[in-house]
Amino acid sequence: MKILIADDHPFTLLGTKSFVASYGYTITDTCSNGISALNLINLHMPDIAILDINMPGLDGIDVAKKVQESKLKTRVILLTMHKEMTLFKKANEYGVYGYILKEHAQSELEKCLIEVSKGNKYRSTFLEDDLISDVENATDKLSKLTFSERKIVELIIQQKTSKQIAELLFLSEKTVEGHRSKIIEKLGLPKEKNALLIWAMQNFKS
Incomplete structure (x- = not known):
């Protein structure tokens, strides 16, 4: 059973690697961003890929989507701190x-790997209590943004330029500008220079 692990936090990556190795699995690759993860999945075809959701380049959800679209045999496990429904x-x-929440990974990762290696799906037993239902907030403007767009808004709050955001997310500056325009359009903001930054500072909760 060959396993790839991707997480942009070195400490978490090391910890996950140690746990997985202690369960007797072979770790073929580790990396810290989604683009590398996808390239390594294509290259080495691991049986399982354990991915963090929030990573530079491509996030874990993006990688899972591309694995599915390419009909790759690698089974994806998401290890995350995010609790949004x-x-x-x-x-x-x-x-x-x-799908496992990081805070419960120590007690659940081995069970998850056993089930997934058999071809079964595993959902954290804590999900029912921990998942934040955002159905009641469906009219909220933030719900209109994709995960990638929210990442860009987080960086805009840090007053990063489009060039800096592009470098951090492994995107072209033109793509970031396109995202900015789409975010402004979705939120119905005026096309003034700092309208998005002002709105984000006032409304966005990361």
Whole structure:
């Protein structure tokens, strides 16, 4: 059973690697961003890929979507701190086999790997209590933004320029500008220079 692990936090990556190795699995690759993860999945075809959701380049959800679209045999497990219902639904939509919250990983990762290696799906037993339902906030403007757009808004709050955002997310500056325009349009903001930054500072909760 060959396993790839991707997480942009070195400490978490090391910890996950140690746990997985202690369970007797072979770790073929580790990396810190989604683009590398996808390239390595294509190159080495691991049986399982354990991915963080929030990574530079492509996030874990993006990678799962591309694995599904390419009909690759690698089974994706998402290991995450995010508790939004919308992300969990997206994970299901993209054929993710395992979904575990990081705070419970120590007690659940081995069980998850056993089930996923058999071809079964595993959902954290804590999900029912921990998932934040955002159905009641459906009219909220933030719900209109994709996960990638929210990442860009987070960086805009930090007053990063489009060039800096492009470098951090492994995108072209033109793509970031396109995202900015789409975000402004979705939120119905005026096309003034700092309208998005002002709105984000006032409304966005990361």
